[in-house]
Amino acid sequence: MPIRTLTILLLLGTSAAPLAADARDDAKKQVQFGIAVAQRGLWREAIYRWERAVQIDPKYEEALNDLAIAYEHEGDLEKARVAYEKALELEPNNALIKQNYELFKEINDRTTRKDSQDNQNP
Amino acid sequence: MTGRLARIARTTRILSSVAAILLIAGCTNYYEIPIETPIKPKLDVSAFQRVLVAGFIAGGTDDVDGNLETTRLLRSQLRTKSDLRVIDTDVLPLMEVANEDKGAPQEAKADSPKTDGRTDGAEGKEGKGESKAETRGEAPQPSSPDKAPVIKDAKDLEPYEHVFADVEYWKKIGEEYQSPLIVTGTVMFTPHQRSGIVQREEEVYDSFGRRRVVPVRTYMERKGYILQPKFIFIDGRTGTVMHSENFREEVLYNANQSTPALSSYFELMDRLIPSFLSTLSSQKIKGTRVLLQ
Numbered sequence: 121m122p123i124r125t126l127t128i129l130l131l132l133g134t135s136a137a138p139l140a141a142d143a144r145d146d147a148k149k150q151v152q153f154g155i156a157v158a159q160r161g162l163w164r165e166a167i168y169r170w171e172r173a174v175q176i177d178p179k180y181e182e183a184l185n186d187l188a189i190a191y192e193h194e195g196d197l198e199k200a201r202v203a204y205e206k207a208l209e210l211e212p213n214n215a216l217i218k219q220n221y222e223l224f225k226e227i228n229d230r231t232t233r234k235d236s237q238d239n240q241n242p
Numbered sequence: 243m244t245g246r247l248a249r250i251a252r253t254t255r256i257l258s259s260v261a262a263i264l265l266i267a268g269c270t271n272y273y274e275i276p277i278e279t280p281i282k283p284k285l286d287v288s289a290f291q292r293v294l295v296a297g298f299i300a301g302g303t304d305d306v307d308g309n310l311e312t313t314r315l316l317r318s319q320l321r322t323k324s325d326l327r328v329i330d331t332d333v334l335p336l337m338e339v340a341n342e343d344k345g346a347p348q349e350a351k352a353d354s355p356k357t358d359g360r361t362d363g364a365e366g367k368e369g370k371g372e373s374k375a376e377t378r379g380e381a382p383q384p385s386s387p388d389k390a391p392v393i394k395d396a397k398d399l400e401p402y403e404h405v406f407a408d409v410e411y412w413k414k415i416g417e418e419y420q421s422p423l424i425v426t427g428t429v430m431f432t433p434h435q436r437s438g439i440v441q442r443e444e445e446v447y448d449s450f451g452r453r454r455v456v457p458v459r460t461y462m463e464r465k466g467y468i469l470q471p472k473f474i475f476i477d478g479r480t481g482t483v484m485h486s487e488n489f490r491e492e493v494l495y496n497a498n499q500s501t502p503a504l505s506s507y508f509e510l511m512d513r514l515i516p517s518f519l520s521t522l523s524s525q526k527i528k529g530t531r532v533l534l535q
Contacts, residue, residue, distance in 0.1 A: 148535070155273055155533050182534035189531045195280035216272055216532045227279050227527050230517065 147177035154186060166190050181210040185217045188224070197228050271535035278526040285475060285485050285521050292422035293326040293522070294478065296415065297333040299340065299402045300429040301393025303467070305503035308429035309333060312471065312511070316425060319515055324523040329419050336426065339411065340402040396470065399428050406474050409481035416478025423522075424476040427486070431507055435465035436494060466494035467503065469510035473518060487521060489514045 154169030167190045173183035188203035204221045211217060287293075295316045300308025313333045321328045393399055405411065412424060444458040468490065475485040491510040495501050519525055 151535055155535060158275060158533065159273065186533050189275070189277060189533060192279050192531070193277040195282065197279075214534075216534060220531045223529055223531065227281070227529075231281055231284075231520070 143177045144180065147173040147180045147183060150176065151180070151183050151186060154183075154190075158186075158190065163190050163193050167194070179210055181207040181214065181217065184210070185214075185220060189220060192224055192227075197224075197231065200224060201228060273533045273535075274530050275533050276528065276530050278528050281520050281525045281527060283521060283523050287326065287423055287522050290421070290423040290478070291327060292329050292420060293320055293324070294329040294331070294415070294419050294422040294424050295320065296424050296426040297336050298427055298429045298471070299336050299393070299399060299405070300431070301395070301398055302430045302432035303503055306431050306507045308431050308507075309336075311504070311507060312429050315508075315511055315515075316518070319519060320522070323519050323525075326423065326522065329422055331419070334415070334426075336405055337402060340405040393430075395432065396430055399430065403428065406476070406483060411481070412476045412478070413481030416476075416481060419478065421479040423484075424478050425473060426476060427472045427474040429472075430468070430470040431503075431510075432468050432470075433465065433503075434468045434492060434494070435463070435497070437461070437463040440464070463497040464494040465497055466492060466501075467506045467510065468492040469507065469514070471514065473521070475521070485521065487517075489517065 150169045150173035154166040154173065157163075157169065158166035167187065170183050170187040170190060173180055174187060177183070184203050184207035188200045188207060191197075191200035191203060201224070204217070204224060207217050208214070208221060295313050298309045298312050300312070302308065310333060317328050317330070320326060393402075406426065415424065416422065438461070439459050440462045441457050441459050443455045446454050446456055448454065469492070470488070470490050472486060472488045474483055476482065477484050491513050493506055493509055516525060516527075
């Protein structure tokens with residue numbers, strides 16, 4: 121009985137690894153295509169590709185980083201923040217993602233200034 | 243024998259470090275890309291077609307007319323960087339308006355159209371202004387038009403601030419200029435000096451003549467200015483305040499450097515202008531990011 125369980129687990133283990141690799145390969149293709157179209161200024165198409173990449177492989181931090189940049193370019197700062205933070209959660213030591221996030225934060229903080237007082241009489 | 247082993251170990255270590263660097267560089271495909279982040283305006287000004295930069299209650303140094311310069315600068319910025327039509331008119335004498343309300347004798351006050359529709363809040367602030375004058379040992383005096391009141395710090399501004407809550411006054415101004423968005427507020431531009439330890443970079447040359455830049459900490463006396471504007475956005479249709487925003491910027495120079503007050507004023511305003519404009523119109527912030535593969 122334990123031998124059978126072990127065999128099943130081994131089989132599952134060996135088949136899961138190529139599956140994950142396949143998913144990453146598929147996601148990578150989407151990311152590459154997204155980069156190519158973003159460089160031509162087609163940001164909507166790039167967003168579609170990078171969203172697909174993240175759907176295929178939710179732990180693909182580079183795809184999340186690219187998606188965050190695209191959201192930033194489209195002015196969707198909240199979505200950008202979520203994507204950057206997810207990417208950094210997966211890869212906290214990636215200096216390039218950190219650099220992008222810092223630059224993003226500068227803009228995001230400016231738009232959410234604390235000292236502004238809406239609808240208040242002086 | 244031991245020396246040979248050590249040499250082999252050192253070579254292995256170097257080779258493995260080089261391999262690691264190559265591996266990291268090879269694995270990371272990155273592409274720098276320019277982006278433009280659009281920033282939505284903080285205030286919905288779609289109901290307005292015109293903007294009136296009415297003027298400011300200004301104080302601090304006498305070297306710069308904070309009222310006139312801020313009005314001019316904001317008008318020119320809005321003319322080129324917003325969709326609103328900028329109304330060109332004389333700057334409103336807000337200090338006089340505030341002073342008339344504050345200092346006019348009771349009988350005159352009853353006749354004055356400026357005080358007719360004042361809100362309770364404004365009355366309260368007026369009282370505060372009078373009590374301040376009393377504590378300084380001065381009787382509240384009617385303002386004389388030829389003598390400008392002195393505003394040296396933020397506290398001196400308080401007695402005048404009630405003018406921004408004068409709904410009737412702003413409504414009247416709004417009617418006069420076809421219900422524009424009104425921009426007004428206060429501007430404090432004050433000289434400032436600070437001394438302390440400052441870190442600066444210094445060039446040094448070693449014995450081989452190689453140049454290096456090293457941080458050096460030195461005690462320095464510096465002087466400069468602080469700019470503290472408060473921008474108030476008033477709905478010209480109703481006379482009510484829609485939004486207000488405070489800013490603070492400062493600049494310090496070496497004590498022996500002589501920088502004209504006006505150029506410091508523009509240097510500091512340059513830093514605030516993007517934030518001011520982003521209140522009224524959408525802005526695009528240019529930058530670069532790194533796409534990863």
